[in-house]
Amino acid sequence: MDPISHVSLGRILIAAGGARERATGRPVRGTVAAALLGALSPDIDSIVMPFGWDRYLRVHEIGTHTILGTVACGLLTAAVVRVCARSTYATLAAAAWIGAASHVLLDLLSSARLRPGWPVVDTVVSLPVVAMADPWLLTLCVAGALVSRSFRGQLPSRLMLGAITLFVLGKAGAGILAVDNYATARDRAGEPITARAIEAEWAGVTGWRVFDRTARALRVWHTRVGAEARVVLAWPFAEEPPAVTASRQLSTVRNFLRTHELVFAGVVPNANDRSLVLWSDIRFCWDPDAPNAPHLEPVMQAGDQRLACALWFGGEFDASGQAVREIVTIGGFTQSR
Secondary structure, three states: OOHHHHHHHHHHHHHHHOOEOOOOOOEOOOHHHHHHHHHHHHHHHHHHHHHOHHHHHHHHOOOOOOHHHHHHHHHHHHHHHHOOOOOOHHHHHHHHHHHHHHHHHHHHHEOOOEOOOOOOOOOOEOOEOOOOOOHHHHHHHHHHHHHHHHOOOOHHHHHHHHHHHHHHHHHHHHHHHHHHHHHHHHHHHOOOOOEEEEEEOOOOOOEEEEEEEOOOEEEEEEEEOOOOOEEEEEEEOOOOOHHHHHHOOOHHHHHHHHHOOOEEEEEEEOOOOOEEEEEEEHHHEEOOOOOOOOOOOOEEEEOOEEEEEOEEEEEEEOOOOOEEEEEEEEOOEEEEO
């Protein structure tokens, strides 16, 4: 989720349930700062990005965005705030942990796929209620933070927290209905699926996208409440060429396959008799020939179908099939090592 939503929710939570000073009724000195910094602290893993987006994705789902990770973030944040605040370390640590835990919860609600129980439980969890940076939830969080800042007492903040909870529950109910429509259409198609992911539609109230994998293809469905689900994109599987098999040994590909299930790969000719072997996830891809679709290189082709993706992971191989370099492409930017 976006930083503004994270900070705003942290502010609401500490005002709704945190320790308060007797004289003013305000949160204990330092706890607001601890909660706000705590709400941002799990994203400290972004320092890994310059060293490889594939490494960042690997760390992101098992590091600071786990239950143990939020505890570490809370303790470290409290130590930083304690330098400037006179409140007890335990009070600051509790406030910072509330912020860090709310960060992970908000990410899960915004369709992120994380392993919160790692390393004890290595299960991927997602609660796809809203999209990343959803404007409806963002508005509610900002409004709640302003109310918490402007009014004394816990009641106003608790009312705003209740409004956010009702919105989330309402969206979750709509999501259940929408995904049920997908399940009906999927069963009618009669192809067993081996993997699935769900994402809420940005700024939408009743729409979701479902990505699944069958023995023949990767599919993208659009489904909403009160309407039949439909496939809006499908990418067929082909026999894996030797170059793709060889690319599985690259660290970029190993990191990518560890964190993604709806994957495919292809070979793209490059200059000087070299070729690029690239992997992506159907969740990051689109039809480049669709109206108003972004145009990014490279573009994969299978028969008459073409596919562009925002993220690619793989490497460059010479004419003899030896790996020359590992690469990650993010939009129009390429990381190489």
